[in-house]
Amino acid sequence: MRTSPFFHFLMLGFFKERKKHIGVIAISLVILFLLGSALFISSSIRYSLNQTLAWEPDFVVQRTQGGQKVNAPTAWIDDLLEVHGISKVTPRVYGRYFFKAKENSFLIVGVDFMDEQSNKALRMMMDETDLKQFLKGDNMLVGEGVSTHLKTHFYPNGYTFLTPKGVFKKVNLFKVLPKKSNLISNDMIIVPIELAREILGMGEDEVSDIALNVPNDDEWDNVADKISAFYYDIHVTTKEDIKKAYENLYNYKGGVFLILFLIVIVTFVLILYQRYSMVYSSERRHIGLLRALGWSIRDVLKLKFFETMMIVVIAFVLGVALAYLYVFVLGAPLLREIFLGGANLPNSVILVPVLDFGILSSIFLIYAIPFISAVLIPTWKIAVTDPKEAML
């Protein structure tokens, strides 16, 4: 333990002068807390979306007209089934139903309950549903957001939809979907496929799009090419495309946040520079004394470096812990609205705790490098103090 007297001295000095450090640690905490929360939320949502995506079908085939998606004919399904390597071709019927003066909308999803579902996410949600009961009348399963919305608008047991043909259709509320699927199911209404067609005003031989799986990953590009060649107005979306779109969206949100955060960091650096210049100039006598006692410039630099590192590490650990508590224990009130963007129905999502090396190292780098850089020059200035001058 050659260096232990040095660390002992460092600790003594640190606790004796703790009032000087508390200010800096407090500012650091605020900054780390904000940054940490934002990155934690964005990564947690990204993680949940990726989890959900794992259940999604590999391909979605749509029909386009003038760049807009239109309903596809059911005849396409038979053509798709003939391609080798394709499995689980599922027609999907869904659409938005606008509620009351178009303020809010529900996502209506028609499910063919007789068929095996290719979409595992939907199947998981409906796991505990008693299908026999459900299929007896016109029933629907709704997401939590929909359920609250209906209740506050005095439809506790069901809702009367107005179909495009001008006919009213009364549908009973059968059950509310489990809360853990809220990220996708919040504004969702699940009904049998024929009922969905009726509500959305689609013909018997029409579907919104067709989902299909290709179990062999290596064949994805081939299959996509083959399907695209079937019709001129076909549009194929792969799971990778969706993944990339999500990645871009959350990079965008996190990135804009970070760019705005750069301004904060610059201000922080200026404050630190000022503050440390002041703090250290009041320490001139102290350093001068150490130098007179035989400390070299390197020793003083070392002392100040460890002092700074202690502040950085303490602030980092506390700040990240606070952000963790705020996001994953308290559920990040207010801040998560930026990331979820609940313009439609209010959503309450449980943020799944995700901590990875990438985020922690990003937070550390963006905080520690500007911090230490700002302190370097004041530290040097004080370290080269001439003992004689300082004692005067």
Next chain:
Amino acid sequence: MNEILLSNQVLVYLLSESILFGLLLIAFVITFGILLKWDFGSYSEQQFLLERRAYLTMTILLFVFVVKFLLLVYFVFAIDSLSLLVPGAMCAAGVISANDYGMLLLFLKLVILFFLLLWMALNSYDLRAKNYPIFRLKSWLFIAIFFIISIELGLNFAYFSHIDTLEPVNCCSTLYGQLEGANPLPFGLNIMTLLLLFYLIYIVVMGAMLSKQRVLSVLATLLFVMIAYYSVVYFFGTYIYELPTHNCPFCMLQVEYYYVGYLVWGTLFVGAYLGIVSSIMEIGLKEERKKEQTSALILLSIFVLLCTAYVAIYYLRNGVFL
């Protein structure tokens, strides 16, 4: 809107590099001023001022060295995470070859780290000698490093702002693997002779370091880095991936392989750098540098053992070679 520049990791990385460059610029201006007026024999006020300023350069460079090292790891990590955004890329190999700047940038980073390490070694010698015998040498070295880092900073921005997210890139198996029969190895080697060379040169490096043949050890280490690179990509890597056709230096940095790539490349480069720097110091300054030599030997041996272990474990488990 450029999606790459909005990626969190890229933003943090570019910010960190820019801050470091700012500090280095200060150090550069100071060093230049010092070099113009440095005269250790003088007792003037100005000479004392210069000596104090030299400490600032030293502090900045020490900081830069540590952070540059961390940032190299972070850089590799960042481009690895970009592989989702760049079509066709499955690991960092595709992303780094997305434009012409990438490979050059990575190479420059390795060069810079080497020179920074050399500078640190020179500096510690210089300080211990009390009368700054090689002050000018190390200052000129710093000025050279500064120019390389300036180029690197430019490359950083050029690289990240020119990654096209619509243009597909090659994945690692097309970059390193399917060469349609062409031999990717240098000097017309095949795998057998490559491996033979790998172990032979390793023994030469060990021998040269232990018997203090400095010039030989520098040359052998340089050759070893090159041969080791090819051996890992074309032979040992296949055992890490447990797939005979998978030749890639980057995929092993991913979580699927327990980030073992960081250990593989880390031990190789740090070991080689320490070995070369300490040998150069011993040639140039006639000074014993036992500690660095020993650490270099240990790191390189860990590297060789690690690579061999992958092959051995695979063989023990499956009873065949790939």
